[in-house]
Amino acid sequence: MRPTVLAVLMALALPSLALAQDSSSHIGAVPAFVTNAVNDPARQADVSNDARRKISDVMKFAEVKPGQSVLELIPGSGYFTRVFSAIVGSKGHVYVVWPSEYAKEDEDDLSGSNKLAADPHYANVTVLTQPANQLSSPKPVDVVFTSQNYHDYPDKFMGKVDPAVLNKQVFDALKPGGLWVIIDHVAPAGSGMQDTDTLHRIDPAIVKQQVVAAGFVFDGESSALRNPADPHTIKVFDKSIRGHTDQFMYRFRKPAK
Secondary structure, three states, X not given: OOHHHHHHHHHHHHHHHXXXXXXXXXXXXXXXXXXXXXXXXXXXXXXXXXXXXXXHHHHHHHOOOOOOEEEEEOOOOOXXXXXXXXXXXXXXXXXXXXXXXXXXXXHHHHHHHHHHHHOHHHOOEEEEEEOOOOOOOOOOEEEEEEEOOHHHOOXXXXXXXXXXXXXXXXXXXXXXXXXXXXXXXXXXXXXXXXXXXXXXXXXXXXXXXXXXXXOOEEEEEEXXXXXXXXXXXXXXXXXXXXXXXXXXXXXXXXXXX
């Protein structure tokens, strides 16, 4: 094959290869329903964090749509809950899950979730409190989502939940074709789960391995929350990096059949 022809073919192939390797949230426009949800006046107090947390990129990557149902694990302050609620709308629903063990450590945020669900503006939000090793959903959902908390499940205070158990329960909670979206703090490559209870980080490679082992298909990743300046060797609460850690964002799909 002539060099010029080969060069053209390689140039045509490279964009497709790049897309397959990084299904980045930066690709394509943000859907109008995401923009409208982010601009909801009811979440005015969250706006100052939007640029840092790349909320539009995260929601686009999670592929949540109006009318869908979402199961959010350990919702914290409700930052993502409020956007999910606005996106799925009155025909959709958001279930926020507080593992009983985690709720004991974070009573204020649990109270905040209950207060949010009692607000008529968030009538499509339901709070579920259940044992960490007994994750379940009232009905099959379109998306299961967790941010910065996958690494908590195997820790002692959560009852050392086996990741295989967690991922199987997430698999069972999803509709065929549903998505399992995980955001978490990056630990050093090859460290597995050794930093989950110390630095509060986890190796992305072990997460991918564990989730795929449960029957999921890896469906893409986003670099929107990556930060190459994070050394990966300090606690995520260290003032030098808190709020700006290097985070991976993975999307896994339950096979349609």
